Amino acid sequence: MNRLQEKIMKKNIAVVGLGNMGGRIAKRLLQLGHEVGVYDTNKEVLKTFESLGAKPYETLALLGAVHNIILTVLPNADIVRQVVLGTEGLSTGMRPGTVLIEMTTSIPEVTQEIAAALSRQDVMMIDAPVSGGVQKAENGTLTIMVGGNEQTVERAKPILDLIGTQIIHVGRIGAGHTAKALNNLITATTLAITSEALALGVKMGVDAQKLLDVVNSGSGRSAASETKFPQQVLSRAFKPGFSMALMAKDVGIAVDMAHSVNSPVWVSSAVQKLWQYGVDGGRGDMDHTAIALTIEDMAEIEIKPGLI
Template sequence: MRVGIIGLGNMGGRIAKRLLTEGFEVGLFDVNETTVRQLVDMGGKSFSTPGELAEEFQYIITILPNVSIVKETLLGEKGLLNRLTEKSLLIEMTSSEPSVTKELNDIMTTNHLRMIDAPVSGGIQKAENGSLAIMVGGKTQDVQEVYPLLQSIGENITHVGEVGSGHTMKALNNLISATTLAATGEAIALGVKLGLDPNRMLDVVNSSTGRSFSSEYKLPNQVLTRDFEVGFTLDLMVKDLKIALGMAEEEKVPMMITGASYQLWKQAWSKGRGPRDHTEIIQHIEEMIDIEIKG
């Protein structure tokens, strides 16, 4: 199978590398020439514009920083829209806004073109070993057509509904993840303030009802070790929270707990932590109560 990838950042670059090692023919486009060269050295083929890439590859993944870049990539002068064919299938993996995804799908459908949305979750390590969670929105036949491709990069692939459903689910998943991380961080920080050992606290939490991905992975591997290497930035987490709460506002659904969590994340973002890893929300909590959680 031949697949083009537009956007070679933390996730896109690793997905491209994974597909190359799995034997796929991979086309590449990104403004970062260094990243492109590294993947070309592994066997990828680079292109000067998204449109040129679309002329050679039937399947195209877009995994970009934000919705504005997605729109420009699809609709811009050198974009995909006028270069795609009826056989093409766009796989939109950006953490994007569901309303915009549906808008773009309407444009695609009007032009007799196809797309699905398939955002991913799991972080850098899972992108490298092909065990991402992928939430997919689109027509069943389109999803089935690229299922072997999705299986090469994901371990848990769930078809959640029509186009736009994948991005809806990604925002809601991150709303839960962000709230859980913040709540767990606050509880562990309070325990440290009261004289408890954070390692032993996590031993108890992880064998009890407070267990979560945050307590099992993020706190032991990033907070206790003080290893806040950038994977998924705080900027991106705040963006996803805003998307999720925006959907709630449109539907007039009150979000008491997650809304309060968002205020904490936005406060950390306002302190300049946006470009850093999202787990630095814990450092923001530490600063507020003047303690440090470490092993």
């Protein structure tokens, strides 16, 4: 990318949705010297970003008319559809040649629907959900799974490189959202089964830390056992990040995808029920590692170091 292209790009980025991930992505772009347009329904958040140097917009249509590289980081597929295609949405202002980088954990079919509608305006779109959590969003080391045609992905790549170190083009439009839902299904499953195993171990008289050491030295290790349990569960921190409700939503997306193509979901269906049970029990707003607390309630034991 030459200097002229870099100068143009720096003036044309906007972020819609300034929550846990979107807010951190916007802050990183600002820290790297980009002029970032922002939109969020929370006016106080917009004021905060204005104080950081961002340009806030009162309407999506105006933001869509001004910026030709727009990142959307929103709670769910229905909100993405409304934000982009609604009567006062981004599409009412978007110009031909604009690139929409959709980073929500969304539903592949909805993504394909939006992309088809935008293509009639000569607006390009890729889906680019992320993995790695808020810390990696802050330091620009996210993993980004991308769906879309090669030309649009290449055009978006200079932006993606600012916020991620692993940029994986997984297939056509919607493939990024498919990969993200399946990744989160695996995460939800390993976290749940690790919680069950450690709760059982404690009930059988095994020290939780010692059992975790065994798991992490053997074939049972996972990101859940190596990172989430030491940092969140055994420490009893449960520091808020990605919520249980969002994880339950993502597991539901994966199970729905499986049903749509008649793929087996014996394990996935059980995992979905467990996560929904945890959310229904009042922990939806807690960090997703709090699924361990739901397991503890049922086991009537606490997963912590020290023999009972």
